Amino acid sequence: MPQTGFNGSVSSPKVDVYVDTGSQFLNHTVDGFLKIGSVAVARAAAEETYNVVVQVHKSHLDLTKMCKEGVFFGTVAGVYVGMDYGMEKIRGTRDWKNALLAGAATGALASAVGNNKRDKIVQDAITGGAIATAAQFINYLT
Known part of the structure; x- marks a missing residue:
């Protein structure tokens, strides 16, 4: 009996933005802020797009909400990454x-x-x- 199948891989593009502040601690913190902040903006944009499509009374994307969520989650991620890096340096172990x-x-x-x-x-x-x-x-x- 003949069989068919699918063999392959799916990968997403990788985009790295590196900001050199001269301090490893700040570099990690800024990196966490940028990465998670952009994910939060994308999530808010998807949610807002859904709301525009489904709800007739809403006719535009709320850019303020997207920015606020990006800044909030980016800040929380930056604080976490900075604290994690600081703990590693203080304790001397990862x-x-x-x-x-x-x-x-x-x-x-x-x-x-x-x-x-x-x-x-x-x-x-x-x-x-x-x-x-x-x-x-x-x-x-x-």
Whole structure:
């Protein structure tokens, strides 16, 4: 019996923007801001495009929302990457504990900036640490 199949690979284009600030710490932070900020803008643009297509009363994309989301998520990513790099330099090792500490600190900081109460800040710190640690473990697996 004849069989058919598909064999191939799919890859996405890779675009790297490198900003040299003269400091490795700042280089990592800016890189995180740019990469995750652009992803947040793309996500907001897709959501806004969907809203324009589906909803008749909305006739244009909300560029302000896209920019705000890009800046917010880019800032959070930049803080996380900077803290992770700083933890690595302070502790002298690169392991999952850096991700845990950096994620918890970033989650707490992002929550505190939003004028949340102490319980919510602690919850967000735990969430940030858990997500960062899980991402680090997934990175180890691949």
